[in-house]
Each structure stands twice: as structure tokens, then as C-alpha cells.
Amino acid sequence: MAIKNKKLNLKDKYQYLTRDMAWEPTYQKKEDIYPDEQFEGIKITDWSQWEDPFRLTMDAYWKYQAEKEKKLYAIFDAFAQNNGHQNITDARYVNALKLFLSGVSPLEYAAFQGYARVGRQFSGAGARVACQLQAIDELRHSQTQQHAMSHYNKHFNGLHDAAHQHDRIWFLSVPKSFFDDARSAGPFEFLTAISFSFEYVLTNLLFVPFMSGAAYNGDMATVTFGFSAQSDEARHMTLGLEVIKFILEQHEDNVPIIQRWIDKWFWRGFRLLSLVGMMMDYMLPNKVMSWAEAWEVYYEQNGGALFKDLERYGIRPPKYQDVANAAKNHVSHQAWGTFYQYSQATNFHTWMPEEEEMTWLSEKYPETFDKYYRARFEHWDKEQKEGRRFYNNTLPQLCQVCQIPVIFTEKDDPSVFSHRQIKHEGERYHFCSDGCCDIFKNEPEKYIQAWLPVHQIYQGNCGGADVATVVEKYYHINLGVDNMEYHGSPDHQRWLDIKGLKPLQSNSEKKTAA
Amino acid sequence: MSVNAISEYHAEPKDRVENFNGMQLLYVYWPKHLMFCAPFALLVAPDMTFGAFVDELLKPAAAGHPDSEKADFLNAQWLLNGEAFTPDPASTLIDSGIDHKSMLTVTTPGLEGIRGSAS
Amino acid sequence: MSQKVFIAFQDNDNARYLVEAVMQDNPEAEVQHQPAMIRIEAEKRLVINRATMEETLGREWDVQEMLIDVISIGGNVDEDDDHFILQWN
Numbered sequence: 124m125a126i127k128n129k130k131l132n133l134k135d136k137y138q139y140l141t142r143d144m145a146w147e148p149t150y151q152k153k154e155d156i157y158p159d160e161q162f163e164g165i166k167i168t169d170w171s172q173w174e175d176p177f178r179l180t181m182d183a184y185w186k187y188q189a190e191k192e193k194k195l196y197a198i199f200d201a202f203a204q205n206n207g208h209q210n211i212t213d214a215r216y217v218n219a220l221k222l223f224l225s226g227v228s229p230l231e232y233a234a235f236q237g238y239a240r241v242g243r244q245f246s247g248a249g250a251r252v253a254c255q256l257q258a259i260d261e262l263r264h265s266q267t268q269q270h271a272m273s274h275y276n277k278h279f280n281g282l283h284d285a286a287h288q289h290d291r292i293w294f295l296s297v298p299k300s301f302f303d304d305a306r307s308a309g310p311f312e313f314l315t316a317i318s319f320s321f322e323y324v325l326t327n328l329l330f331v332p333f334m335s336g337a338a339y340n341g342d343m344a345t346v347t348f349g350f351s352a353q354s355d356e357a358r359h360m361t362l363g364l365e366v367i368k369f370i371l372e373q374h375e376d377n378v379p380i381i382q383r384w385i386d387k388w389f390w391r392g393f394r395l396l397s398l399v400g401m402m403m404d405y406m407l408p409n410k411v412m413s414w415a416e417a418w419e420v421y422y423e424q425n426g427g428a429l430f431k432d433l434e435r436y437g438i439r440p441p442k443y444q445d446v447a448n449a450a451k452n453h454v455s456h457q458a459w460g461t462f463y464q465y466s467q468a469t470n471f472h473t474w475m476p477e478e479e480e481m482t483w484l485s486e487k488y489p490e491t492f493d494k495y496y497r498a499r500f501e502h503w504d505k506e507q508k509e510g511r512r513f514y515n516n517t518l519p520q521l522c523q524v525c526q527i528p529v530i531f532t533e534k535d536d537p538s539v540f541s542h543r544q545i546k547h548e549g550e551r552y553h554f555c556s557d558g559c560c561d562i563f564k565n566e567p568e569k570y571i572q573a574w575l576p577v578h579q580i581y582q583g584n585c586g587g588a589d590v591a592t593v594v595e596k597y598y599h600i601n602l603g604v605d606n607m608e609y610h611g612s613p614d615h616q617r618w619l620d621i622k623g624l625k626p627l628q629s630n631s632e633k634k635t636a637a
Numbered sequence: 638m639s640v641n642a643i644s645e646y647h648a649e650p651k652d653r654v655e656n657f658n659g660m661q662l663l664y665v666y667w668p669k670h671l672m673f674c675a676p677f678a679l680l681v682a683p684d685m686t687f688g689a690f691v692d693e694l695l696k697p698a699a700a701g702h703p704d705s706e707k708a709d710f711l712n713a714q715w716l717l718n719g720e721a722f723t724p725d726p727a728s729t730l731i732d733s734g735i736d737h738k739s740m741l742t743v744t745t746p747g748l749e750g751i752r753g754s755a756s
Numbered sequence: 757m758s759q760k761v762f763i764a765f766q767d768n769d770n771a772r773y774l775v776e777a778v779m780q781d782n783p784e785a786e787v788q789h790q791p792a793m794i795r796i797e798a799e800k801r802l803v804i805n806r807a808t809m810e811e812t813l814g815r816e817w818d819v820q821e822m823l824i825d826v827i828s829i830g831g832n833v834d835e836d837d838d839h840f841i842l843q844w845n
Contacts, residue, residue, distance in 0.1 A: 133819075133837050162643050176833035177823070187823050194824075309641070327828050331764060331793070334827075338792030346792050350766050353827045361833045411791055425830045428759040432832070432844045461674040499672045499756035502703070517698040519675035520664045520740075528675035538755035540666060540676065544718065544740055550650050551718070551738035553664065566640045571650040578652045581662065581680045 137178035142171070145248030157246040163309040166374035170247030173369050176361050184256055188263070195267060195351045202344040203274045212340040212408040214279065214618035215609055218471035219333075219406035220272055220345065221281045225470055226298045226398060227329070228268040229289040231352075233302040234317060235261035241310040253362050257318075260355040264348075271348040279614050281470050281605035288470055291585070292598050293576035294398075294462070296526045300573065301395050305388075307569075311370065312384050318363035320388030324429065326356055327421040329399050336407040364429070371436040378437045383565065389441035390558035393450075394525040400455035401462065404484065405476065413487035418451040443558045449534045452488050456496040457530045463503065464515035468590060470600050472609035475504040495537050512608050516590070518577045523552045524559035524570055531555050547571070654737040661737040663730070665695060668744050670702055672756045676740065687733055688726030695743075704748045716742040761831030761842040762797035770825045777808040793827055802831070804840040 131139065148156055160167070201207075211217070235258050242254030269285075276282040289295050305316040334349030370377050400414035412420075430440040441447075459473070466473040476484060481500065484492045503513045519528035533539045543554040547567050554560040563570045579585050586597035594600045609615055640646045654661050661683050666676035677698050681690060691710050699705040715722040717733075718740055725733060735741070750756040763778075765771035771794055775787060778796055785798035796802065809817045819840050831842035 133835070159643060163641055176835055177820070178835060179820070179823075183820055187820065190824055309643075327830075331828050332790075335791045335793050350792065350827050354766075354823060354825065357826045357829050358823065360829065364832065424758075424760060425762065427757060428761070428830065428844050431757060431759055435845070457674065460672075464674055495671075495754060495756070498750075498752040498754035502672070502751050502756070513701055515673060515701065517673075517677045517679065520666075520678045521675075530674045532671070538671065539668065540671070542666065542676065542740070548650075550653065551736075551740075553738070553740065565638045568640045568646055568648040572648045573651060575652065577678050578662065581660070581678075582652075582656050583658060 133178045136180055137175065140180040140182070141175075141252045142248050145251075153246055157244055159244045159310055160246055163311050164380055165311040165370060165377050167247070167370075168373055170245075170249070172372065173247050173249035174365055175249055175253055176365060177358055179256060179358065181252075181256075184259075188259075191351050191354060192263075192267075195347055196270075198347045199271060199274070199344055202347075207341075207343055208275055208278050209621050210341045210343075214614050214621075215472070215474060216340045216342065216406065216408055217275055217279045217614065218281075218473070218609070219402045220275055220342075221279075221471040222398065222402060222406075223345075224268065224272045224282055225285040225288045225292070226295055228265050228272075229286060230298055230302050231261050231265035231268065233299075233306060235259075235265060237261075237302070237306045237313055237317060240306070241313050244310040250366075257355075257359055257362070260352075260359070264352040264355070267348045267351065271344040274344060278617070280601065280612075281472075281614075284599045285470075287599050291576075292470060292600075293465075293468060293580075294527075296574065296576050297398070298395060300526050301391055304391065304569070314363075314366045315370075315381060315384040316388040316391075318359060319367045320385060321392050322356060322359045323363035323367075324389060324422070324426055325392040325396060326360070327425065328396055328417055330356060331421065332412055332417040333399060333403055333407075336403060336409070336411045339409045339411050340407055367433070367438075368436070371433075371438065375437075382438055385438065386442040387562050387565070390443055390447075390556075390562065391525060393447045394527060394555070394559070397454045397458045397527065400451075401458035404455040404487075405459040405480075410483060414455040415451040415487060418448070423448060442561070443556070446534045446556065446558065450531065452491040453495070453532060453537055456484075456488070456492065457532070460496070460499065461519075461528055461530050464513060465519070466607050467514050467602065468594050468598070468600075469606050470598070472606060472612050472614060474609040475500055475507065491537065507608065507610070514607075518580065520553060521575050521577050522555035522559050523573055523575070524554060524562050526573065526575060527555060529553065529555045652738070657737075661730075663690075663735060664738070664740045665698070666740065666742045667699060667708075668742065669748060669750045669755045670699070670704060672702055672751060673699070681730060683731035684729045686727055686729055687724045687735075690730060691724075691726070703751060704745070708745045708748060710743055710745070714744040714746065716744075759800055759844040760797045761800065761802050761829075761844060762795060763802060763829045763842060764793050764795040764827040765825050766827060767792050767794050768825060770821075773809065773812045774804070774822065774825065777812045778802065778804055780812070781805050781808050801841070801843040803842075806838045 238254045238258035238261060242251050242258060245251050272282055289299055305313050308316065330349055330353045334346050337349060338346040367381065370381055403414045403417060462469055463473040481497065506513050521528055529540055529542050531541045533541045541556050543557060543560040545552055545560065552563060554563065580593055585593045587593050591602055594602050600606055604613055660680050663679045663681045664676045665679060667673065679694050681694065695710055699708065711724065711726055715724055717735060765774055775794055778785060782798055782802050785796050785802060788795040806817055806819050819835060819837065822840060829842060831844055834841040
């Protein structure tokens with residue numbers, strides 16, 4: 124083809140630099156080169172139908188990514204040089220970053236590994252290039268997040284060993300096992316899980332309102348890495364939607380397989396996001412929107428539009444979507460109550476909301492907060508102020524699939540735990556929901572091997588028999604310094620020093636830092 | 638259904654009773670007391686008596702709750718793995734039919750949690 | 757049921773021009789200002805035209821430059837040298 128224009132147009136450039144860089148093998152069979160492409164039962168008849176709507180090629184990728192990095196690191200430098208950590212709204216906020224660094228950043232790294240692996244598995248050049256770009260993006264996210272938070276590590280406790288902790292701390296098995304589940308699946312399930320269900324349907328809830336919240340709380344470094352990462356996510360999300368449409372268009376036999384994966388990964392992602400719900404409602408001193416509002420915009424509205432679009436392929440909204448929608452008014456309170464009472468085993472501090480925050484919660488959750496949660500929170504607040512800060516000293520029952528303690532309640536009766544139990548090959552298994560129980564029943568062999576932190580502690584595999592030993596020796600948490608109650612902690616003290624406020628006389632005195 | 642895998646897929650349950658050094662797991666749920674965020678997971682000796690389990694494990698676990706002093710657990714309403722269950726304080730757990738990873742639910746009528754909120 | 761497409765930009769200087777151009781070409785779209793970000797939503801379809809952007813910016817503009825400032829999108833994407841289109845079918 125003769126090139127008439129001096130500059131290639133986008134479509135031609137994409138064709139030359141992506142498809143035309145690939146070749147048909149002659150002396151090896153395709154099945155031998157891409158041995159993992161068949162076993163999941165997904166039928167691809169024509170890889171050339173794969174569309175990357177952004178038509179991104181390597182040259183443009185490097186150019187724009189370099190520009191993003193330059194902007195980002197200029198801001199990190201400015202933030203550090205100007206002691207940006209002193210300008211946040213309140214040091215309680217930093218605890219959300221501790222959770223982020225140990226719970227989310229390692230997932231970025233896991234995503235990098237995942238895309239690097241599946242990118243090798245597809246025989247279509249377009250898919251391989253897209254996965255390669257995304258793998259590099261994810262590595263960048265993991266690195267920039269660690270760089271951004273290294274500044275906080277100089278000034279606050281609990282940020283010192285996130286990678287070690289990700290593999291060990293009880294609640295971090297929730298995000299870890301989520302990604303391990305996806306990474307140990309076949310390449311098409313991985314894309315459905317991460318590119319579509321997670322990136323497209325759910326990550327907006329993590330990166331958009333929470334990062335906007337970081338800005339609202341004066342954390343210039345975090346909002347910058349968050350939105351810089353999210354500028355890549357916009358591309359990933361687009362890819363996620365295209366992947367699904369491509370697979371569905373290839374063969375009708377793919378539809379029920381994809382539907383089952385969407386059901387599974389929507390539910391797994393929804394459970395995982397309970398952590399983000401509590402970060403938004405409880406860990407941002409200045410609040411942008413409630414978790415319920417974020418869920419309405421980013422799942423009910425955007426997800427609704429998406430699944431309506433997918434109807435023509437025979438795809439329906441995820442199973443148990445109704446349960447998830449009803450839970451938007453509960454999960455953040457249930458999750459925060461959980462971390463509050465097990466704060467002796469977390470890598471961050473917890474606290475009870477202040478008066479005006481309780482009022483905000485009542486306003487944002489008119490049907491649930493006062494009725495179900497206020498009484499226990501006020502009780503704990505009172506106990507703490509009287510010197511009996513409540514900690515739960517007995518380990519909780521965990522769900523075999525999502526690995527979250529069985530803390531969620533029934534859709535139709537929020538005063539009752541949602542608990543499911545089955546027997547499989549003579550062993551008893553317990554779940555937080557029908558959603559998780561269904562996932563188990565579909566692939567029991569996968570989940571019977573779950574490394575459940577509570578059971579591992581009881582088997583003696585976590586360095587000791589008592590919480591203090593497990594927390595200090597196995598988790599690398601400095602007990603009582605990095606964690607437990609915020610008020611009176613070294614972080615709290617440091618914050619009061621930064622703000623030039625007098626130290627507290629006792630725990631009963633209310634802090635006034637702002 | 639089963640796992641769709643590239644080769645034969647076999648896995649062992651990670652939480653078989655043999656892995657607990659002679660002990661077993663027992664879960665206990667106290668309805669209407671959701672201040673405890675989830676059912677308790679307890680490590681118990683199978684030959685412990687039911688009475689000892691209540692005194693030595695359940696009561697200390699529940700002690701942080703203002704209702705705990707009023708709770709008469711032995712005479713409360715019990716479910717074992719979802720079925721009606723009448724505990725015998727002198728009988729051992731295993732003889733009572735409480736096997737590894739069993740779930741006990743104990744309802745204490747009249748106790749409705751903090752300020753009646755099921756907390 | 758309403759089916760909204762949306763795009764969110766970082767609230768920075770580039771975004772000012774993007775928003776201006778988007779509003780010119782999609783007068784029915786709604787702009788929402790949130791901390792550090794600007795979110796624009798519209799029923800079914802939203803288009804960014806290179807010509808309008810170049811007019812607004814007063815310089816040449818490559819549609820892919822948008823990648824630097826975008827935070828999130830919802831809708832099927834169709835991009836070529838002259839347009840960036842978001843739509844639900």
C-alpha cells in the first residue's frame with residue numbers, strides 16, 4: 124500500500140505497528156505456541172476483529188507516559204520539599220494511605236504480573252500488544268504509589284513493610300486472594316475478571332471518588348498518583364469493555380461462560396470494595412460523597428447503562444446485584460466496626476467518628492446508620508473515653524471464598540448475619556453470602572486450599588499462639604505504635620506537635636486538631 | 638462443577654482437622670449481638686465438656702458486651718449447624734455431635750443488644 | 757432507563773479547554789465539578805472534536821493528547837484522527 128500522507132493516520136499507524144508486526148508461524152503449530160488459549164472453552168474464530176479503540180501504539184505510548192511521569196514526579200518533589208504532609212486535614216487520614224499501600228499497591232504489582240503472563244497467551248497480536256502496555260502501566264502504578272507514600276513513611280508509623288505485610292496480615296488476604304484467584308485462572312477469565320469486572324465495572328469506585336477525596340483532604344501527592352494512574356485506567360477500562368464485546372461476538376458458546384465469570388467477579392469485586400467503602404465514609408476527614416452515593420453513580424447508574432448495552436449479546440446484569448445494591452447502606456459501617464475491634468492486629472489506627480461525623484453518617488444513611496450502627500459506635504466511644512477501649516480478643520469466622528470475616532447481614536434483615544454453610548467431601552465450609560457460596564460450588568477444588576489467616580494462626584503457622592507474637596513477629600507491626608486506637612498514639616502526638624497544639628491530658632479529652 | 642484447568646487438577650483441603658494438632662475449630666454466633674462483628678472462631682479440644690466450653694471460652698469471648706452478664710448461655714436456645722440442639726454441660730463436644738468446623742448459634746431471649754439495636 | 761456516558765478530567769489547565777470544547781459540541785451535557793476533577797455526563801453520546809479543540813486552544817491538537825488528563829470514562833469508545841466519541845448503543 125502506497126503511503127500518500129506524510130503522516131500516517133491513526134488507524135493505519137495502529138495497523139502497521141501492531142498487526143503488521145505479527146506473523147503467521149510456519150514450522151510450529153499455533154496450539155503449541157499458545158497452549159493456554161483453548162482450555163477455558165472460549166472460542167475465537169477471528170482475532171483480527173479485536174479492536175483497540177484508542178489505537179495506541181508503542182511510540183505514542185512512550186511519549187504520553189513519559190509526559191505523565193514528568194508531571195507526576197515534579198509534584199512529588201514539590202510535595203516533599205514543602206512538607207506537604209503537614210497540610211493534610213488530619214493525621215487520621217494517613218491511615219487510609221497505610222491501607223492503600225499494603226492492600227492496593229501490591230495488587231498493582233500482581234496486575235503487572237498477570238498481564239505480562241496473559242499477554243503471552245493470546246495468539247492475536249492486538250490483544251498481546253494491549254496486555255503488554257497494560258502490564259507496563261500496572262508496574263508504573265505500583266512504583267509511583269510506593270514513591271508517593273515514601274514521603275509519609277518518613278513522618279508517620281505503619282508504612283514500613285507493606286510488601287511483607289500484604290502476604291501475611293489477616294485482612295490483606297482479602298485483596299491478595301482476590302488477585303491470586305484471577306491470576307491462577309486462564310487468560311480469558313483473567314481478562315474478564317480484571318479488565319472487565321474490576322477495571323471497567325468497579326475501579327472507578329476506588330480511584331475516582333476516593334482520589335477526589337484525597338484532594339479534598341489536602342493530599343496533593345496521592346491525588347496526583349491516583350489520577351495519573353487513572354489516566355491509564357481509562358484506557359484499561361475501554362479495553363475491558365472491548366474484550367468482553369469481542370469474546371461475545373466471536374461465538375455464542377462463549378456467552379454462558381462469560382456470564383458465569385461476570386457473576387463471579389462482580390461479586391468478588393464488590394466484596395473487596397467493602398474496604399474502599401470504609402475508607403470513604405470513615406477515613407477521609409473531609410468527605411466528598413458517601414459510599415452509598417458513589418455506589419449509586421458509579422455502579423447503579425454507570426453499571427446500569429453498561430449492562431443495558433450488553434443485553435444484545437445475551438448478557439444480563441450480575442447475579443446478586445440486588446444484594447449488592449441494598450448493601451451500599453451497610454458495608455462501610457460493618458467494615459469499619461470490624462477494623463475498629465480488631466485494630467490490635469491491623470497496620471493502621473482506628474477511631475470512632477466524631478460528633479459531626481456521626482451526624483453526617485446519619486444524614487447520608489437515614490435508613491440504616493441510626494437504626495443499626497449508632498448504638499454500638501456510641502457505646503464504643505463511651506468505653507474508650509472511660510479508659511476501656513473495646514477490642515475483640517477472639518478471632519472471627521472467615522468466609523472461605525472472599526476471606527472477609529462473616530460480618531455482612533441479610534438483605535432482608537440487617538440485624539442477622541448472612542451466613543451460609545455446606546459440606547463438601549466430608550468437610551464443612553462457611554461463607555458470608557450466596558454469592559461466595561456459589562463461587563465455591565462452581566470450583567470447590569480451588570477454594571478448599573484457601574489460606575485462611577484465622578485457621579493458619581490456629582494451626583500454628585504464623586509464628587506464635589498469641590496475638591502479640593503474631594502481630595509483631597509475623598506481621599512486622601509495632602503493636603500499639605503502628606496500630607490500635609488513634610487517640611493518644613504516636614501519630615496523633617506527632618500531628619499535634621506539627622499543628623502546635625498542646626498534648627492531650629488524657630484519652631477522655633477530645634482532640635481539636637483541624 | 639469443577640475447576641477447568643490445563644491439566645489434571647487435584648487439591649487437598651487446607652483445614653482438615655489433622656492440621657490442628659489434636660484440636661478442632663468451632664464457630665459460635667450470638668444473634669442480636671452484632672457488636673461482635675462476626676461469629677467467633679474458637680480453637681477447642683474435642684474432649685472438652687460443653688460446660689467447660691461455655692465457661693472457659695464462650696463467656697470470656699462475649700465478656701466485652703454489656704449483655705454478657707445477663708446472658709444465661711447454658712439455658713439459652715441453641716442450634717448446631719442449623720439444627721435444634723440441646724446441650725449437655727457434662728458431655729464432651731465431640732460426643733455432643735460437635736465436630737470440626739461446626740457452627741453453634743446461641744440465642745438469648747430477651748437480650749436484644751445495645752439499646753435494642755441488635756448490636 | 758437513562759443511559760449516561762461520562763468522561764472525567766483532572767481539573768487542570770488543559771482540562772479547561774477540553775471542557776470548553778466539549779460543551780460547545782455537546783450543549784446538552786452536564787458538567788459536575790468535584791475536588792480536583794471535572795466530570796461531564798450526557799445521555800447516550802458525547803463527542804470531542806479535534807477541530808473544536810484546536811480552535812479553542814489556538815494550536816494543533818492530537819486527539820491522543822487527551823490521554824494525559826482523562827481520569828475515567830463510561831461508554832463505548834470510538835477514536836480516530838478527528839474525533840473521540842463515547843456512546844451507548
